[in-house]
Amino acid sequence: MSFGNNTSSITYGNLTAAGTFGNLTTEIFQRPFIVSYLMIGGGGGGGSASTNNVGFGGGGGAGGYKTTWNNEPSGGGATAPAFNAALGTNYRIRVGAGGTGVSGGGGGYSANQGGPTSILEGASPHNNIISVLGGGYGGFGSNGTAATSGGSGGSGGGGGCANGTSGGLHPYGLGGASTNGFGYEGTNGNIGGNSTLTSICGGNGGGAGGTGTRTGTTVASTPGGNGIGLASTITGASVDRAGGGGGGGYYSRGGSVAGSGIGGYNFGLPGNGTANTGSGGGGAGYYSGSASVTGEGGNGGSGIMVFRYPQGYSITIISGSLVHSTSQVENDNVTIFTAGDGILKFN
Secondary structure (H helix, E strand, O other): OEEOOEEEEEEEOOEEEEEEEOOEEHHHHOOOEEEEEEEEOOOOOOOOEOHHHOOEOOOOOOOOEEEOOOOOOOHHHOOOOOEEEOOOOEEEEEOOOOOOOOOOOOOOOOHHHOOOOEEEEEOOOOOEEEEEOOOOOOOOEOEOOOOOOOOOEOOOOOOOEOEOOOOOOOOEOOOOOEOOOOOOOOOOOOOOOOOOOOOOOOOOOOOOOOOOOOOOOOOOOOOOOOOOOEEEOOOOOOEEEOOOOOOOOOOOOOOOOOOOOOOOEOOEOOOOOOOOOOOOOOOOOOOOOOOOOOOOOOOOOOOEEEEEEEEOEOEEEEEEOOEEEEEEEOOEEEEEEEEOEEEEEEO
């Protein structure tokens, strides 16, 4: 509907405007279009073990977690901002991939082992509207030398832990921090790890719902649990996501929660985070099963972005490589983006 150059009062729905109207359309009267969402960054890669797979890597941290659906909690107990979409406006979104497991053989870590950020921004200019950081990488587990700390991110990676050649305590890395509060910190490497190799040594990655636990400081100590994830019903079913990766060990290892990678140990390799959970990869353990294994950590799980909005509205993909699907849940449309980078608009 367009209005000519007239001076009058115009009513559209329950909104009224008065004045002189030129070539205006009904778009000036549109109410805010509130879109509920779930956004998770890519999970951090698990920490590596040093040469000959000796050492204990920390688990990768979960990606940051924000949601506005149905009063469900965001990561770290923080409050996520609302998304008021403008119809016909172009937006750019990018779904964070999972961080690659840290290479073994004494390589330590590099910054790109953390999970990438998931982001919603204006298409032009590129103003950040909502974003979540990827998870921190797991710390490096060394062979008798100082281990490294886990990386910071949406949730922090677990600290690595050294393996020694004699009894007693050995160096350990600190757990990484949650940078923006939409997740939790990782745990320190377990200072109870020693040459008898009977306890998990690598720290567990932090999750969206909590920090991993660590009990005791002796070789007999239990390693505790990974950082827990959070459940969301935005897609119509309850799904757990964004758990911290398990730390590496020898006879035992950190487990898997909310799709995170299990830690490596003497009889098994570390696991990868499940795709589209944003969960962390498992840390490498003291693995003796094959000389060809180089002690790398598990990969983090890729992130996800979900929009839930009333039926009668739709999303048009304008350009890019976005992998997506739309379904109807109750009286809403639910569009899920599982990978890619592109431009879209709401109609």
